[in-house]
Amino acid sequence: MAYAAALPASAAPGSASSATGARAKSPPLWPAKLLLLALAVPFFFPIGPIFLTADRIVLITAFAPCFFVWASGRIGRKIFADYALLGYCVWMGLSSFILDGPSIAVEAVGINFIESFGAYLVGRCMVRDADAFRSIVRFFFLMILVMLPFALHETVTSRNMLLEIANKLWPSYGDVPKEPRWGFDRVALTFYHPILYGVFCGACFGLTYYVLGYGCSAFMRFLKAFIVIFASFLSLSSGPMTALVAQLCVTVWDRVLKNFRRRWTVLITGVVCAWGGLAMVANRSVPEIFLTYFAFNTGTAYNRIRIWEFGTITVQQNPILGIGLTGDWFRPWWMSGSMDMFWLVPAVKHGLPAGIFMHLTFLGIFVAVANKRGLSERAASYRMGLLVSLLGFYLAGWTVHYWKVIYVLFMFLLGTGGWFLSPAAQADTEAAPPPEPE
Numbered sequence: 001m002a003y004a005a006a007l008p009a010s011a012a013p014g015s016a017s018s019a020t021g022a023r024a025k026s027p028p029l030w031p032a033k034l035l036l037l038a039l040a041v042p043f044f045f046p047i048g049p050i051f052l053t054a055d056r057i058v059l060i061t062a063f064a065p066c067f068f069v070w071a072s073g074r075i076g077r078k079i080f081a082d083y084a085l086l087g088y089c090v091w092m093g094l095s096s097f098i099l100d101g102p103s104i105a106v107e108a109v110g111i112n113f114i115e116s117f118g119a120y121l122v123g124r125c126m127v128r129d130a131d132a133f134r135s136i137v138r139f140f141f142l143m144i145l146v147m148l149p150f151a152l153h154e155t156v157t158s159r160n161m162l163l164e165i166a167n168k169l170w171p172s173y174g175d176v177p178k179e180p181r182w183g184f185d186r187v188a189l190t191f192y193h194p195i196l197y198g199v200f201c202g203a204c205f206g207l208t209y210y211v212l213g214y215g216c217s218a219f220m221r222f223l224k225a226f227i228v229i230f231a232s233f234l235s236l237s238s239g240p241m242t243a244l245v246a247q248l249c250v251t252v253w254d255r256v257l258k259n260f261r262r263r264w265t266v267l268i269t270g271v272v273c274a275w276g277g278l279a280m281v282a283n284r285s286v287p288e289i290f291l292t293y294f295a296f297n298t299g300t301a302y303n304r305i306r307i308w309e310f311g312t313i314t315v316q317q318n319p320i321l322g323i324g325l326t327g328d329w330f331r332p333w334w335m336s337g338s339m340d341m342f343w344l345v346p347a348v349k350h351g352l353p354a355g356i357f358m359h360l361t362f363l364g365i366f367v368a369v370a371n372k373r374g375l376s377e378r379a380a381s382y383r384m385g386l387l388v389s390l391l392g393f394y395l396a397g398w399t400v401h402y403w404k405v406i407y408v409l410f411m412f413l414l415g416t417g418g419w420f421l422s423p424a425a426q427a428d429t430e431a432a433p434p435p436e437p438e
Contacts, residue, residue: 031062032126033139035119035412039200039405040143042163042172042190050107055408059118066121075125076422081364081414085120088346088357089113095350099324108325119408123415130379133416137204137211137385141224144201144231151187151197151234158185166190187234192404198235199396199406202243203413204228206388209251214381239340239400243392250388304340304399306331311344315352322351342397365417366390372420379420386417 041054052060069075070082092112096105127133150162158180166172176193178186186194205228213221229248232240250267257263278286288305314329315322323329329339329348339345347355370387393402393410402410 027126027128027132029126029132029135031058032122032136032412034058035062035122035408036136036140036143039409040147040190042166042192043170044172050111053404055405056111056114059114059122059408062122063114063118066118066125069125070121075128075418079364079368079418079421081361081368081418082124084357084360084364085117085411088354088361089117091354091357092346092350095321095354096325099321100326104325115408116411119411120415123412124418125415127416128419128422130382130419133382133386133419134211136416137207140204141208141212141228144204144228147189148227148231151189151231154187154189155184155234160188162190163188181236184234184236186236191406194235195237195239195400196404196406198232198237198240199243199393199400199402200409201228201235202232202240202247202392202396203389203409205232205244205247206251206392207385210381210385210388214378237400239396242399243396246395247388247392250391254384303335306335307339307341308344310335311339311341311348315344315347315355318348318351320351320353322347322349322354325349338401340399340401342400342402343394345401361414362390362394365414366394369417369420375420383420386413386420389413390417 035055035058038054038058043054045052045057070078089109089112093105093109096109100108127136147162154160160175163172163175167174173190173192176188178188178194180186188194188197191197191200205225208228209221209225212224216224229244232244253263253267257266260266275286278289282289310331311329314331317330318327327349328337331337339348343355343359346358366387369383372383375383390413393413
């Protein structure tokens with residue numbers, strides 16, 4: 001509770017006292033940075049039937065203080081996304097208890113609640129102003145920078161040095177077998193799978209360009225962004241590449257048309273028209289076209305199309321509670337049981353309500369932050385960085401499943417968006433400090 005006491009008491013939004021208080025009593029950032037660091041730690045700690053990882057230990061420790069300050073209103077009013085995520089957790093628990101039984105549901109529901117609402121609350125409660133947001137992004141970028149030499153070594157030699165060292169110190173993940181692509185090994189480092197490493201690095205692109213790049217020269221801004229792109233590319237996975245391409249396209253559109261106020265209306269209208277046009281003239285669905293062109297090989301694309309096809313059939317057959325944690329989804333015998341489609345998994349496992357609640361959580365943050373008015377130039381740039389990153393997450397979620405540490409990272413980043421909707425954002429509008437020199 002030590003860091004809980006540092007959070008400001010709630011005040012009238014927009015008032016001078018609340019703005020000043022938000023700036024003067026910012027909570028410590030070490031729990032949030034510790035969580036980010038724990039995502040790259042491969043150690044696991046089996047305690048009876050419970051499988052604890054470093055990030056789960058941090059989340060369990062931080063959950064009670066964060067929940068207390070959130071429930072008491074000490075970080076301001078509750079927002080729509082808070083309730084949507086709670087709705088997801090409650091419905092997931094209900095589905096699991098009914099379909100899987102208490103013996104399985106207790107542990108699974110508890111871990112899911114900690115990784116979902118707990119990670120979200122760490123971002124929501126700890127990152128409360130622009131300076132804190134920038135500090136978190138800077139720490140995130142430094143982690144990628146430190147890991148980059150090890151990633152280069154792994155892609156060239158096929159030796160995962162970090163994992164070898166980790167396994168000599170404490171039981172850790174094994175190095176998963178992965179086929180080379182373009183003559184290079186796919187980098188996983190301490191993230192269990194190359195997809196997880198690639199998404200972890202790629203999630204930092206928008207944040208790096210718009211947050212760390214704010215106030216920097218064009219050269220430094222592009223250099224930092226390129227480092228993130230290169231690190232993510234070393235995973236040689238189509239999911240992370242999908243997220244990066246989406247982020248790059250949106251960033252280029254924003255920079256080229258920065259003086260055109262209606263650029264986002266034009267972009268959204270163009271995407272909708274293009275989608276409709278393709279749907280009318282193409283001999284296959286738009287998702288099939290999308291999955292085909294954003295996969296490294298036709299086999300991967302075909303498998304994801306089949307996942308969507310048979311996954312939606314499973315949802316239609318089990319629309320309310322899903323199939324549960326132990327149920328098996330409908331598919332041909334020759335298909336793997338792995339469902340590489342994050343946005344479909346909640347609906348398959350726990351029914352349409354769970355899938356809707358998860359979407360509402362994302363949209364509750366994304367839409368509210370995107371429509372926030374009155375931000376300073378700095379806060380607007382930071383806002384753009386978060387939105388670009390979350391957009392990448394959203395699109396990549398249709399081609400990969402977020403599990404383990406990447407799911408925690410996604411929930412954490414969603415939570416960090418809450419400060420844009422708080423009095424602290426107004427405080428930054430009133431007196432935004434100049435960016436630190438890099």
